[in-house]
Structure formats: C-alpha cells, structure tokens
Amino acid sequence: MFETIRRELTSAIAAALTAMGVQEPQVFLDVPPRRQLGDLAWAGALPLAKSLRKPPRAIAEDVARRLEQARAGLPEAHPLALLEPGCSIEGPGFLNFRLRRGPALARLLLASTSTDTAQGQKREPGFTPGERGGPGGVAEAGGSGGGPKCPPKVIVEHTNINPNKAAHIGHLRNAVLGDTLVRCLQFLGNTVEIQDYIDDTGVQVADVVVGFLFLPEAEMLAAVTPIWPETADAPSRRRVLEAFATRAGNGTLVNDTLGSPDFDDLCWDLYPRVTRWYEQDESALTFRSEVLHSVEAGFPTGMSLSDAFEGMSSSGPEPRTPNHASVSRLAAAVAEANVRCHLVTMGRLGIAYDVLPHESDILHRGFWRRAFELLQGARAIRKETEGKNAGCWVMSLADSPEFAGMADADKILVRSNGTVTYTGKDIAYQLWKLGLLRDDDGTLHDFGYRVFERFAQDASTAPVRYGFFGDRALYRTASDPGERPTGVSFGAGSRVYNVIDVRQSYPQKVVKEAIRVLGHPEAAENSVHFAYEMVALTPKAVKRLEEAQGLDFSLSDEDMAKPFIEMSGRRGIGVKADALLVTLISEAERAIAERQGADDGSAPDQRADRARAIAVGALRYQMARQGRNRVLAFDFDEALAFEGDTGPYLQYSAVRAAKIFEKLAAQGLAGSPEVDAKAAADSAIPDDLWDLALACARTTEMAEKAVGSLEFSLLAGHARDLAQAFHKLYHEHPVLHAEDEAVRALRRGVFRLFAATIAAILEELLGIPVPREM
RNA sequence: GCGCCGGUGGCUCAAUGGAUAGAGCACCUGACUUCGGAUCAGGUGGUUGGGGGUUCGAGUCCCUCCCGGCGCGCCA
Secondary structure (H helix, E strand, O other): OHHHHHHHHHHHHHHHHHHOOOOOOOOOEEOOOOHHHOOEEEOOHHHHHHHHOOOHHHHHHHHHHHHHHHHHOOOOOOHHHHEOOOOEEEOOOEEEEOEOHHHHHHHHHHHHHOOOOOOOOOOOOOOOHHHOOOOOOOOOOOOOOOOOOOOOEEEEEOOOOOOOOOOEHHHHHHHHHHHHHHHHHHHOOOEEEEEOOEOOOOHHHHHHHHHHHOOOHHHHHHHHOOOOHHHOOOOOHHHHHHHHHHHHHHOOOOOOOOOOOOHHHHHHHHHHHHHHHHHHOHHHHHHHHHHHHHHHHOOOOOOOHHHHHHHHHOOOOOOOOOOHHHHHHHHHHHHHHHHHHHHHHHHOOOOOOOEEOEHHHHHHOOHHHHHHHHHHHOOOEEEOOOOOOOOOEEEEOOOOHHHOOOOOOEEEEEOOOOOEOHHHHHHHHHHHHOOOOEOOOOOEOOOEEEEOOOEEOOOOOOOOEEOOOOOOOOEEEEOOOOOOOOOOOOOOOOEEEEEEEHHHHHHHHHHHHHHHHOOOHHHHHOEEEEEEOOEEEOHHHHHHHHHHHOOOOOOOHHHHOOOOEEOEOOOOEOOEHHHHHHHHHHHHHHHHHHHHOOOOOOOHHHHHHHHHHHHHHHHHHHHHHOOOOOOEEEOHHHHOOOOOOOHHHHHHHHHHHHHHHHHHHHOOOOOOHHHHHHHHHOOOOOHHHHHHHHHHHOHHHHHHHHHHHOOOHHHHHHHHHHHHHHHHHHHHOOOOOOOOHHHHHHHHHHHHHHHHHHHHHHHHHOOOOOOOOO
C-alpha cells in the first residue's frame, strides 16, 4: 500500500518536473523527521533552484500546482487518492504530503491479513505481494548465457567454515549476515540458492589428519580421550582409530546434543596441538605435505573407513606409513564429520543451505583446467619467462583502475611448480557460480550431485529439516557429472553474493577482474563481495576464556593492551558458537525462572524452548544490529544482555502484542481486520498511533534499503523503532479496557498491524523466533 | 610505502547529503489492585578526532593531518 503510493507519487512528481523542463528527473521521497510535518516529503526543489533559476519555494509551488491538476481527474480507487488534498511547503522548500490516515490504515489492515487464511499458509502481514521485489530488487537478468525463460536466480554463498574444527563466533557473524541477506532477498521476491563451500582438501583438514595419525601419541590422546571415553581404558593410537571407524560405522561420530562435546570440539583441541608440534619440530611438517599429497590423490568410491584403517594397520602396529587412499579417506571423514557438526550448529540458529560445493570435486572435476583454457583463450594470462615470477602463469592487473598504484600488479595463478593458487581455483568456482564455466560445445561444465544428508533439528523453534516431509533438501557436489538426481540443478546465478570477511577483499577483487577480462563485464558487476569486518575478542573476554577453561593462551602484555584480540583456530583462541549458545540458553532459563517463579505451570520442555528462542534472538540480533564495517569486539556481558537494545526486547514486544489478542479473544472482543478497518476508516487517528502504523508500512522499503546497502543495521534499527513505539503505546493505550468500542477498535487495529509486522520482521527477515511466552 | 575500514555523550552502537545528531548500557528520580516491569515516563551527559573546503544545507562529500585496525604472498 505505502510502496504503491510512494511509487505513484514519485512518478507524478517526475511527470510534473518533466513538464517544467527538467531532463530525466530523479525523484526521491523521504519521510519527514517529525509527524506534524507530514508523512512523505520531497526535498528535490532545493537542488533544482540553480538549474531552473528560480527560488526553491517557487519550484515547490509550481510542482504542487501541477500535482493538484493531475490528481483532480483521478478515480477514488487510485493510490494517490489516499493522500490528503494539497500539500505544504516548509522551510527552504520541502514539499510535504499527508496521508488520509483513516482510509490508509484501513487499507493497511485489509492488506495485512488478506492471505492469512489456510493453516500453514505463509503469512504476508502488512505487505501485498505486489509490493515486494520493487525497484530495489536485484533480480534483473544479468546472466549472459541464460534465456529469458527461467526466472533469474540469486546465489548467496556464506558460512564456508574450514571443516577441521568447531565453528566460532566469527563464523557466526558470517552465517547470520548471509542468512539475513537470503531472507531479505526472498522476502523481496527473489529466488535464492544458498551455498556453503567446503574446503575439504586444504592444509587445515590435513593438519587434523596429521593429528590423528602422526602427532606424538600422548598429545593426540590428550585431545581425544576426554571426548571419546571408550578410548580411555587402553589408550593408544590404534584404539583411537578403531573408535573412529566404529563411530563412523554406527553413526555416532557426530551427535547433535547441544552441550555435550562433539567431534568438532575434539578437533578444536587437536588442531592447535598439531600446529604447536610443527613449531617445536619443523621436520614434522613433512607429515603435512605427505597428507596433503594423499588427499589430492583421492580414494576409490565405496571405500569405507574400516577399509582405510585396515590398509593402515597392515603396515605394522603403528600406522606410520599408511597408503594414500587410506589417508585420503580419513581426511574425507574428518571433513564430513565437521561439516555435519557445523550444519547442526547453524541449524540451531535457523540457518540452512541448499548445496555444499566441495573443493575436492572442484579439483577432480577439472574446474581449473577448464578455467585455465578459457583464460588462455582470452589472453587474460601469460607465462612469465624471467624475473621473480619466472615459470608462473600470471594475470595482469595493470589495466584495471582498481589496482592502480600497486607495486606489483601481477597476480600469480599457477605457481612455478605447476600447482594452482587459491585465487586461481576461486576464479574457476566463481565462473561456475555465474554459469560461465562452459565447455567448447557450450554445455555447462558442472558438478555431479547427491543428497548430503537427512536430518531434523530437535528444536521446535526455527527448526531446520533436511529431507523430511519435503521441507528442504541438502545436496553436496560429486566429481562425476553423471551422478545427478532428476530435477536437481545448481549454480548459474544471475547474481552472486559471496559473504566473506573484509580481509579477503584483494583476492575477491582479482576474481571479479578475471570475470571481467574474460569478456563478462555484466557478470563481473553481478559478482558481489559482501565484505564484513572480523569478530575479535576484548582482552576481558580472553581473560574470561582462560579462566573458564583453565587455559593459557600466553598472550603478551602488548596483546592484552590492544583494543581487541583476533581469534585464532590455530592457537585455539576463540569462543565456540555452541558454547556461547549453551551459555545464552542457561542465562535465559535463569532469567525466565527469576521473572516467573516456579508456578507458571509451563512444562520444562516448553521453558527450554522459550530459553532457546531467547538465546537465538539475542545472538542473531547482536550480529545483525551492528554495521558490517565495524570490528565486532566480542564481550560476554554485552552478548548476554537481554534488556534494552537486544533481541529479547523485540521478542517481548511481539509476545506482548499477541497476548493482547489472546485476552481480547477470551472476552469475546477479538474483532477482525474488517471490523477494525471499518472503524479506522472514519476515525481521527492520533499522531502516536498513526506513527506506529506508518512505520509498519515502511518495512518493505527498509528491507530494500538493507539489501541495497548490505547494511542490516538498518533493518535491526527499524525493528527496534517499531518495538519501542509499541511498548510506549502499550502503556498509554489500553485495548481491553478502552473507554468505548470505537477507541478499542482503532487501537486494536493498529496493534494488529504491529503484531503482524513485527512477527514478519523477526521470523522472516531476521530469522529470530518468536516464542509464545517469554 | 600504497590501499581499504573505523574514530559520534563515561561505555557499546545508530543515522539514502536534508528539517531539533538518535538508541541502549551506566548513573539519578519516578510508574502496576487495569492487556506481563525482559516494559514505560522524566533527568544528567555531544564544539560527531583536529584543521580547511564544496553546498541552500555536512556526522555523511573533497583535501590535509592525527589515532586505531586490516590488507598489499608462488600462504590458505
């Protein structure tokens, strides 16, 4: 409703300006800062004063006159008929418009609930479908290869955690930002594909494999036995590998019980021990390269983990010289188990994916080989024969203004030993994402695919289910393109968002440049690096971690004097995502108990659900409310706050609003959107109620702004403003105890609009569950 | 050295070039026998790091300086 009026008024003003001789006028409508000034404002008369050589107020008057003429002939049903006749000119030349509050509110109410019929059907509170995906949408067809038949698809890649240890809060920022982007894009009418890239062949996974196979036994056992108790009776490397195979065989390698140590926690402990070993004994690094070598070679399909360990033990009691395939198989198991853990962790926050592209498949499917041919064909790369890069294939960046002023404007894609760099592989992968990695006959150079996993999250708030009841399916890539369930297709997006922290800006720019020089400037423009600053720890938080875990990160005084300290998986410094969630949940449980006493009659599992929803709300809101360019210095007290500008504050407003309607229904005073709309249509609506209604109506606009700028602080701020306005009105405008039925209907109408809007913002856009009770 | 990002009340943060720079925390004073006090009302606290410029209008854009962070590998 509101968006429609905006659009109509924008084009009406543009038409007036055109008639006044302005070439291609750009019209932007604001909302005035104070409601007395009006509901919509146009400040464009001021900058036009110079070119039109007229005082701005005169221009505004002229526009106002023309608008009146244009509106004179409009039918009553036209959106612009919802504006008060005339407009006011304020200050130096602001043109301010007012809505006819009663009819506008009535319209909002009817739109907000018109689809709220069938059970389970998706609500679209406050937003008519036609208002979504407006000009702020991103779905203009940009893919160069695709025909107009299929609707354009947006790809969002996020999370991308190295599958060698538990997720920490830095990964959480990535995933929450990515997931929020996904939700906003979908809300605005886009088709979205969610990818989580798995680097299963890198040194990080290799190091964990080294940990299992080669790290001195005592060190290895110190990490493993606390988490795998069955290895404690006769601790040995052999026993650990047996346990690994057994657990993999019976499906207990990963459990999804929150709070009990899991495989990723084991790796979290094991990994830093390996890196410390390398530091103490440089010769140990040869194990890393051996393992990497094995991983690259791969293993025969169908090889089980016990087959692999069989192959190892055949060479003696200590598996010091396992064969390539066995090691590779173990690496795959390590990666897969960690990925499972990450999926469970993210699922707890309502974050889900469609496909998991694996680095190993990119390798084996020969993505780079094909990309190399394309780059060579386009003469985008050259082989250096002399100088410091002799023997390397490089891409020149000298022609791009982006890289102007660089001392060395060449980027190496293939090393002198013939191996490809990370950036090189990334170019190939990005080409695939954009549907540009094609063979000579024009067909897509694609992966194979198979179902990764079926599992359901146990939580009833924000559940993520893969492969159950048709909720959603999760696939991983395969290296054989023939392996492809019917109807499954990924990649080839018209726009691609890569959610990666800001430190990767340089390689991301290189990738984008490669797309451009390959002759796809539009696709390059549609390759968006969603950059965000890192999450670090306050020195206070580091101290607290050390105390809580009995660890010593041996940080220098200099480090501790810094404003924040970077997390490091290699050193084991970090706040694990699940650990934080556990703490949040128990804090929430405590807060519930404090507030409600023991006699509120709710079952323990209901309480657990509420605590969980509150924990997720607090966490997601904290990640979303901060601007993406600012380092998030993590502080426990701040993260555990449930009052003030927090997720629970928003959730509470939603719960409170819903409660009003429960109480009304119990007294037979529930009314209906139609009744309230009728009441609203001919009431005088006071400023404060109108303010809230108007703010609700701006939600689509805020979602568009958030996506356009990739700043979800805008959306978080919008939600907080709504909740704040509601909480205030809640005290001043009782509904159940209203003076008379007319007043009640009006308040009920505005709160009805708010309840629908805040629920949509929290659940659909921000991914914050709304519990029934707090 | 070059590049990117930040600097806004004591603290943490917000603000498509627009109208009187907003929240929260902390501190002080108040508000339920009425829809849940994770709330609300009121108060103290700001030359938006310094300086110059552009503009009808600058926290926002340009220049410059200061402080802090991060990038600039044949690493991943």
